[in-house]
Amino acid sequence: MKIRTRLSLLFTLITAIILLLFATAIYYSAAKDREKEFYSLLKKEAYTKANLFFDADITQKTLQDIYKNNRKILNEVEVAIYDTRSNLLYHDAVDIDMVKETPEMLQSIHEKGEISFYQGDWQVIGVRYPFQNEYYLITATAYDEYGYTKLNNLLNSSILIFILAILVIFFTGIYFSKKTFDPVRDMIKKAKIISASRLDLRLPLKDNKDELAELTNTFNEMLTRLENSFEAQKLFVSNTSHELRTPLTRLLTELELSEKKQLTNDEYASLIHNLTTDVQQLIRLSNSLLDLARANYDRSKITFKTVRIDEILLDARHQVQKLNPQYKVNICFDMETEDDSDISIEGNEYLLQVAFANLFENGCKFSDNLQSQVVITNKEKKIQLTFSDSGIGISEKDLKKIFDPFFRGDNKYFTEGNGIGLSLTKKIIEIHNGSITAQSELNHGTTFIIELPI
Structure with missing residues (x-):
């Protein structure tokens, strides 16, 4: 996998995680707000129904008819009223009774003053209602269809936007990474042309003072060192062969002459002296070359x-x-x-x-x-x-x-x-x-x- 693709995927993954966390936080916050607002609505409905029951001159049957008629067209709040001895005083629809109040639940409402919980997807609130120096216990429950619909729409919209955003970010990342790495591709093409016989070539250096410009400059400096090293090596080999050839040629010439004719003792002494001089020169040269090689070590x-x-x-x-x-x-x-x-x-x-x-x-x-x-x-x-x-x-x-x-x-x-x-x-x-x-x-x-x- 190429670096630009890997970078695009990594950038997309990081962005996806950030977007997912952000969307989750928004959805969680919206769900908590819906829950809080609906509990508040249930509490208001409970107090409203209690006021109608205790203060207004409205019969139980009328209140129950209103509940049943409204329930056909909207999610009407179901309210039940008890006294502190757990006696049922009023219920919107006993035949339906979504809450199923128990003595323990009513006792908890009486002690705490207010409780709230879920009955399936239905939200339930219980409050203690004061009237004429007496306390009454009221439960109210309803299904927040409108709130859940909004949450579901928010979730669907978030998923759709999340997918579209990831796709846009990925392809945008591919595009910009391609643009970013175009100079690197140019460097690769140029570098492929450079060989031992063409070390004089250099990568084009732009005026930008970024990492790529620094890399290009470093690469060019390396090529300069390599070119100098190759030139020095060629010069070294050329000069070494020349320096070695001279005494070796003299040695060979003198040996060939001595082989072709008989020499006197003095001539042999002179020959040996010359050969010794040439050998000493070769020894000095070889020692110098060895020392030069050692000095070029790391x-x-x-x-x-x-x-x-x-x-x-x-x-x-x-x-x-x-x-x-x-x-x-x-x-x-x-x-x-x-x-x-x-x-x-x-x-x-x-x-x-x-x-x-x-x-x-x-x-x-x-x-x-x-x-x-x-x-x-x-x-x-x-x-x-x-x-x-x-x-x-x-x-x-x-x-x-x-x-x-x-x-x-x-x-x-x-x-x-x-x-x-x-x-x-x-x-x-x-x-x-x-x-x-x-x-x-x-x-x-x-x-x-x-x-x-x-």
């Missing part, structure tokens, strides 16, 4: 714990200098603290070490003196790390793209690399809710500033 799946930044920096320096003994890395503190919490963060030790090692290695390999340094400071509940070198620097146009995966600027001719390090570093810092910015000037070195929340 943050919730990465293990975090409290770590000291200075200890991670020392481990990163050790890692860089182990592979490149000629590199010099200086770690400086521009702060005084005896509290470990001032230099600790919630982070992943391995990923942070990879990020810091990348910055140390870049600073050293692009500097003539093979030297890099980092300064640690506190800044507004954040740890600030300033990595700097005095190397060849980065041009202004390249500075805007240095964090793009596989991007290598004009300095690619200075030393080898694969363009993954800085993009990986930026991703790791973002995972730790930090930020990284770069400043550089050609031939005057480069500075990277990282801020991480304590």
Whole structure:
């Protein structure tokens, strides 16, 4: 069942319940009013007949004839008069006698002064009537045909109006739900056209600031993220294949040459050296790709714990200098603290070490003196790390793209690399809710500033 049909049915059901309760309340109120008014009428008729019997010079036979004649054309009130000893003084029609008065009933009238009840569909009222220092007991009964007819008409009208109202509400709900969900249907049609090859398409966004507009905007933002992800994936695969092809091609070429001719010992030594260099390059590339993949994991799946930044920096320096003994890395503190919490963060030790090692290695390999340094400071509940070198620097146009995966600027001719390090570093810092910015000037070195929340 479609949502619009379900909503229409639900709305109709809720409305039907409300209308039913409303109609029931009206009918119940009308029935109570009819009952109350008819009891009042019976009481008036009882007093009227008593006045005629006791005060007026009218015989019993005349009163009984009036009752029997009126009873043929309308529901005349049947009245009976008793004394307090339960002796019948007058009755409109003993042969009919709808009430069947008993001594207990008359005693109840005498004690309470007034009682009312139903005899089948007939309403009965009993009252105590004072006359010449004596009390008399009067019962009056009649069938309220006019009142019941009005109630029955009210019930029939209510049922008819209820059915018509439910039908109108249901079809009106169908119409308005269709109008309401037309934009959703348009969204569905547009969404069916969008595929992996057409991620540039977007759903039309209207000026309305309702939930559908919010849904459309959210969907378009998701498509933008998917498009960027697909583009990044294609770029990643393309650049990875290119980076892998170069050392693999060199390996294959050198092996094929060595297979076709006999080499001297020196030539074999040179070949092994070249092969070792290419394999090392492949290892570095594969490690960088693995680290980049790890850094793209969902943050919730990465293990975090409290770590000291200075200890991670020392481990990163050790890692860089182990592979490149000629590199010099200086770690400086521009702060005084005896509290470990001032230099600790919630982070992943391995990923942070990879990020810091990348910055140390870049600073050293692009500097003539093979030297890099980092300064640690506190800044507004954040740890600030300033990595700097005095190397060849980065041009202004390249500075805007240095964090793009596989991007290598004009300095690619200075030393080898694969363009993954800085993009990986930026991703790791973002995972730790930090930020990284770069400043550089050609031939005057480069500075990277990282801020991480304590």
